[in-house]
Amino acid sequence: MNRSSPDRPEILVVGLNHRTAEVSLRERLAVRADRAAAVLESVRAIGGVREAVVLSTCNRVEVWMAASPVPADPEGDVADLLAGHAGVGADEIRPALVRHAGQDALRHLLRVVTGLDALAVGETQVLSQAREAYLWAVGCDATGPVLNRAFQGAFRVAKRAHTQTPVDRGQNSxxxxxxxxxxxxxxxxxxxxxxxxxxxxxxxxxxxxxxxxxxxxxxxxxxxxxxxxxxxxxxxxxxxxxxxxxxxxxxxxxxxxxxxxxxxxxxxxxxxxxxxxxxxxxxxxxxxxxxxxxxxxxxxxxxxxxxxxxxLQAVVDEATARRTQAVDACLALLDLEMPRLAASVWSAWDAAPALLSLQGDAERIRREEVERFLAEGNGTPLREEVERLTSRLVRRLLHEPLRALRREAQERQEAPAARDDGRPRAV
Amino acid sequence: MTVAVSPWIVAAPLALLTAASALAILHLFRGGERSGRAARLLTLAGTGALAAVLGTMALRERRLPVADVSQVLLSVALMACAALPALEPLLRLPSLGAFLVPTATALGWTAFLSAGQGRTWQSRELWMSLHGILGLAGFCAFAVAFATAAMYLLQERQLRRRRPGHVLEALPSLEALDRTCARATVLGFLFFTASLAAGAAAAAQAWSGAWMHEPVVVGSLASWVAYAFLVASRGTGRLQGRTITALGAAGFVLYLAGFLVPALLLGGAH
CATH class of the missing domain: 3.40.50.720 (NAD(P)-binding Rossmann-like Domain)
Known part of the structure; x- marks a missing residue:
């Protein structure tokens, strides 16, 4: 089932991690808190990128994007961007970069936040780091409906995975x-x-x-x-x-x-x-x-x-064996949750044409009303005030209908997902 | 008129608690979310059913269900299981259920087997009621002390044998178990002492003869001496760790024997 609208943004992530890059490179590319806003700004300047989150931990630097159209060479864009901020040659960065897109990106997000992709498998620190990175992006107004739903959904799944499976238990040193x-x-x-x-x-x-x-x-x-x-x-x-x-x-x-x-x-x-x-x-x-x-x-x-x-090594080995079992259980849970997360992410967007049309009509009506009001002889100094007032009015008027439409769209998407047997579905 | 506990009435709750015990022990040794959840649900169901049985009995007789040995044991089993959801977080002992529920279940089945045996206690006098209530509280505290002592001995064995696994991970620290066991023992001893004092007052009023020679009284005094030794040993620090914990577990067995053997087998006026 594919109900996507033509300009629906694609989720993609480009980044490097402990498997693809040495620590010497990772530590130079780490995005410090004082530079996070500037990096986010640079990501959003890439053509087509509408939403962005930058996740930087000691094991990974990843740039998450929701883009439409998808940039022609996202690895090149991200390499240039990181090179510019860290003072490292793009040629050195590019071979270490990996890209995931669409469902693959969502699955990767789930693996990252549950700690399955971490150096110490099952660690929970990455979940709080991802949450911080996401909240930082929200604070910078860099996220939108796609990444909001993707990250919030992934955090919920990660919490469930840590509660229901012993993936974070046992030591590995x-x-x-x-x-x-x-x-x-x-x-x-x-x-x-x-x-x-x-x-x-x-x-x-x-x-x-x-x-x-x-x-x-x-x-x-x-x-x-x-x-x-x-x-x-x-x-x-x-x-x-x-x-x-x-x-x-x-x-x-x-x-x-x-x-x-x-x-x-x-x-x-x-x-x-x-x-x-x-x-x-x-x-x-x-x-x-x-x-x-x-x-x-x-x-x-x-x-x-x-x-x-x-x-002590026996304790570590025993914990590793148990964690391997737990990882399997966790992966099964992620397979089960993937279709739901995907449905949740795209539902808002699939309702977008109807929502945009409604919003456009309301905006047209507002402008017509403003023009009529001004033509009736009111003074120009009031113009800005009237614009603000009516704009607020329209937002308030449309708030409830828009919410209802979004909810309905989401329910439409989730109904088949709930009946899903756990296999990934096309969205 | 005392209504004896019908074995068939208590069999269903005890069957539920037995299943809960088995699952709780399975969960302790094997882990797994399902067995843990199932054990909790079955404990809840068994406790509810037992509460219904004893509640009905209490309403019918208009007194606490402590009229004979069987009712006392069932009341202790009920109190221990009912307190478990509060005790586990309060004492920070997440695996307490795997030890306390089987202990309570064993007491329940002892009640099942001893139903209708021994004397019944009809008195509703103040001192006698106090004797019963304080005795139940002490019994429960000793049961908790026994459960934590068993946890300590198992955890100590795991640590000493350097055996990593789910049991080692699921059980709390030796220090926490020792502390809880000590507190429960002292609390139980205080209740037990007060219960004996109330019982002595009731006996002095009710019996004119030499009640001190009654088998149940003698058994209780022997248990009191054993627990007094345990409490004193803990207080002075002369005995610690595994030794005092093992003695604590043995003390509970002695306490049970001191109550059950005279009451069921030796007879007397008590």
């Missing part, structure tokens, strides 16, 4: 999995202390994850005191020397060990001594060093929970 496990022992982290042994990259990543979850106190112990201080400063903690290890072990609730020591730095006897002084307070040990830093027997001491790198 060892450090994030460790922090998740910590939250299975401790309810609140604000009053907890973490002891980080080693100031290498893995230790730092885990320490940062803990700090981002609002951990109360972080103590870093490292052979290189300067590196320890640097990491401690970065995560808002304090640094200490190895000689303080036993004391800090008694105070700590969480120990993250990531040194490059060839032998264990935490023997079971040492942990047992600390536990005697802790009066059965739980101790969560995370050993992400290879070779291992914490003696395996420590995990058999009462109230001690020990996870090494293999245990």
């Amino acid at each position: 060892v450090s994030a999995a460790a922090v998740d496990l910590v939250s299975k022992v401790f309810e609140r982290l604000e009053d907890k202390t973490a002891l980080v042994l080693g100031a290498g990259e893995t230790g730092e990543r885990t320490a940062r994850q803990l700090a981002s979850r609002g951990l109360g106190r972080i103590v870093v112990i490292n052979r290189d005191a300067e590196r320890a201080s640097r990491l401690a400063q970065a995560v808002g903690g304090s640094a200490d020397g190895w000689e303080a290890l036993d004391e800090r072990l008694v105070e700590a609730d969480i120990v993250v060990s990531a040194t490059d020591a060839p032998l264990p730095v935490l023997r079971a006897a040492r942990v047992a001594r600390a536990m005697e002084r802790r009066r059965a307070r739980p101790l969560f040990l995370v050993d992400i060093a290879v070779p291992r830093d914490i003696e395996e027997a420590s995990g058999r001491i009462g109230h001690v929970y020990l996870y090494n790198i293999d245990d």
